[in-house]
Amino acid sequence: MTPSRAEVCIAACAEAWRGDGAILASPMGLIPALGARLAQRTFAPDLLLSDGEAFLLREGTVEGWLPYRAVFTMVAAGRRHVMMGAAQLDRFGNQNISCIGDWARPRAQLLGVRGAPGNTINHPVSYWVPRHSPRVFVERADMVSGIGYDRAAGLGRSGRFHEVRVVVTNLAVLDFATSDHRMRLRSVHPGVCTAEVTAATGFPLAVPDEVPVTRLPGPAELALIRDVLDPGRKRDQELP
Amino acid sequence: MRIMSPGDVAAELRSGMTVGIGGWGSRRKPMALVRAILRTDLADLTIVSFGGPDVGLLIAGGHVRSVVTGFVSLDSIALEPHFRTARQRGAIELTELDEGMLHWGLLAAAHRLPFLPIRAGLGSDVLRVNPDLRTVRSPYGGEELVAVPALRLDAALIHLNRADAAGNGQYLGPDPYFDDLFCLAADRAYLSCEQLVPAGGLTGPPQSLLVNRAMVNGVIQAPGGAHFTSCVPDYDRDEAFQAHYAAAAADPSAWQRFQADYLTGNEAAYQAAVRRFGEARATAAAP
Numbered sequence: 416m417t418p419s420r421a422e423v424c425i426a427a428c429a430e431a432w433r434g435d436g437a438i439l440a441s442p443m444g445l446i447p448a449l450g451a452r453l454a455q456r457t458f459a460p461d462l463l464l465s466d467g468e469a470f471l472l473r474e475g476t477v478e479g480w481l482p483y484r485a486v487f488t489m490v491a492a493g494r495r496h497v498m499m500g501a502a503q504l505d506r507f508g509n510q511n512i513s514c515i516g517d518w519a520r521p522r523a524q525l526l527g528v529r530g531a532p533g534n535t536i537n538h539p540v541s542y543w544v545p546r547h548s549p550r551v552f553v554e555r556a557d558m559v560s561g562i563g564y565d566r567a568a569g570l571g572r573s574g575r576f577h578e579v580r581v582v583v584t585n586l587a588v589l590d591f592a593t594s595d596h597r598m599r600l601r602s603v604h605p606g607v608c609t610a611e612v613t614a615a616t617g618f619p620l621a622v623p624d625e626v627p628v629t630r631l632p633g634p635a636e637l638a639l640i641r642d643v644l645d646p647g648r649k650r651d652q653e654l655p
Numbered sequence: 656m657r658i659m660s661p662g663d664v665a666a667e668l669r670s671g672m673t674v675g676i677g678g679w680g681s682r683r684k685p686m687a688l689v690r691a692i693l694r695t696d697l698a699d700l701t702i703v704s705f706g707g708p709d710v711g712l713l714i715a716g717g718h719v720r721s722v723v724t725g726f727v728s729l730d731s732i733a734l735e736p737h738f739r740t741a742r743q744r745g746a747i748e749l750t751e752l753d754e755g756m757l758h759w760g761l762l763a764a765a766h767r768l769p770f771l772p773i774r775a776g777l778g779s780d781v782l783r784v785n786p787d788l789r790t791v792r793s794p795y796g797g798e799e800l801v802a803v804p805a806l807r808l809d810a811a812l813i814h815l816n817r818a819d820a821a822g823n824g825q826y827l828g829p830d831p832y833f834d835d836l837f838c839l840a841a842d843r844a845y846l847s848c849e850q851l852v853p854a855g856g857l858t859g860p861p862q863s864l865l866v867n868r869a870m871v872n873g874v875i876q877a878p879g880g881a882h883f884t885s886c887v888p889d890y891d892r893d894e895a896f897q898a899h900y901a902a903a904a905a906d907p908s909a910w911q912r913f914q915a916d917y918l919t920g921n922e923a924a925y926q927a928a929v930r931r932f933g934e935a936r937a938t939a940a941a942p
Contacts, residue, residue: 480829528779532779
């Protein structure tokens with residue numbers, strides 16, 4: 416029953432929503448989605464989860480209706496915690512999913528800012544990075560879509576709902592629990608050393624003296640992941 | 656109420672107009688109306704859309720000067736290939752907004768307000784790349800907010816499952832998207848539908864009657880009119896055709912062939928070509 420890297424990451428994503436209560440959990444991508452469903456079925460049963468269209472699902476049963484216009488209202492009301500992806504992320508958690516290069520004529524057009532500006536100013540946000548590398552963890556994000564701690568601090572009262580909670584990657588879990596909200600290494604996944612993480616990060620990371628190993632999913636969690644949530648093992652394609 | 660053809664709608668548009676398009680991503684887009692625009696010389700349009708292949712096709716056809724959006728995506732394929740190429744060539748202007756700001760801009764226009772305040776956008780580069788965006792300070796306590804300007808439209812195009820001859824429209828899928836707001840934000844709104852019934856002939860839950868005849872200027876019967884985007888419960892997204900579209904869009908010679916196969920004739924010719932595409936796939940898959 417040794418957990419795979421993907422299974423460790425699913426449990427780490429689930430942890431992001433611990434203690435959130437009855438709010439809308441919006442995971443973007445397969446591993447965060449499995450994490451949110453794992454959390455809902457174990458330690459965070461009050462979480463609300465969407466089917467990706469307009470229905471709220473709880474253990475396979477429709478419990479609510481949430482079309483996009485209602486999602487926007489939940490965002491503004493702060494009753495949501497989203498886990499987004501990030502093409503770029505800087506040390507204060509400024510995120511870019513819009514484009515790479517000069518915005519006026521980008522080298523690579525990506526998703527656009529989507530809901531990232533509104534998410535980050537209104538409610539807790541976490542990030543999932545499947546390939547931890549200096550290309551993602553950069554000195555400066557080219558087009559700040561989701562805002563980080565330095566920018567939120569500059570907004571005064573208007574920034575009071577901002578929180579970037581955790582960044583889960585294929586190597587580690589990162590957070591912002593430092594005096595000036597610079598990114599910190601919270602834990603490394605089993606088999607990963609601290610040097611590997613700092614080398615894959617394009618800015619100096621705050622590293623505590625003792626770096627714990629990421630919590631491993633227990634037998635019940637592994638059984639849920641393997642038998643109920645992802646019997647087709649899609650997780651192994653996303654994270655071999 | 657005018658009962659119109661897709662071509663009639665395109666003929667009412669003018670170059671330089673601001674056109675709002677309903678649906679979301681690759682979901683319930685008024686594609687028959689978009690295809691009708693592709694057969695015209697309309698140019699320099701500003702497109703306001705939660706963008707999908709509507710935006711991509713209009714860009715590819717050379718009809719677009721500017722896009723107002725928060726994303727342009729095919730949903731199951733993350734990036735719209737024509738939009739991506741046009742951005743990387745610097746071929747179109749872009750007003751890039753947070754999705755919630757786009758909603759708010761339509762709501763402001765529908766309510767005939769000059770702007771609506773929102774928290775979204777503060778601190779982000781949306782304000783950097785849109786230097787015309789202004790902030791306002793609350794008169795009730797000093798908090799600073801973004802003033803999203805009204806996104807007033809010359810015309811709105813939407814597609815619903817059902818409509819009646821009086822101009823009332825009904826959605827039967829899970830999400831209304833923002834189609835009612837697009838209509839109210841526009842000087843003229845055109846509603847295409849899978850099935851047109853006589854006035855007063857719409858059945859089903861009254862709360863599915865999303866738009867009423869006060870919001871609509873013309874109704875168009877267009878079965879398959881959202882293809883290849885989804886129009887549930889009438890049909891799902893045609894994923895195989897969308898993949899074919901995306902592959903063709905990534906290669907100039909394949910795109911020429913795609914245009915010749917699907918976009919040179921009228922709507923009936925398009926639907927016939929799509930049927931042949933489906934039959935060819937079914938034959939190839941047969942044992």
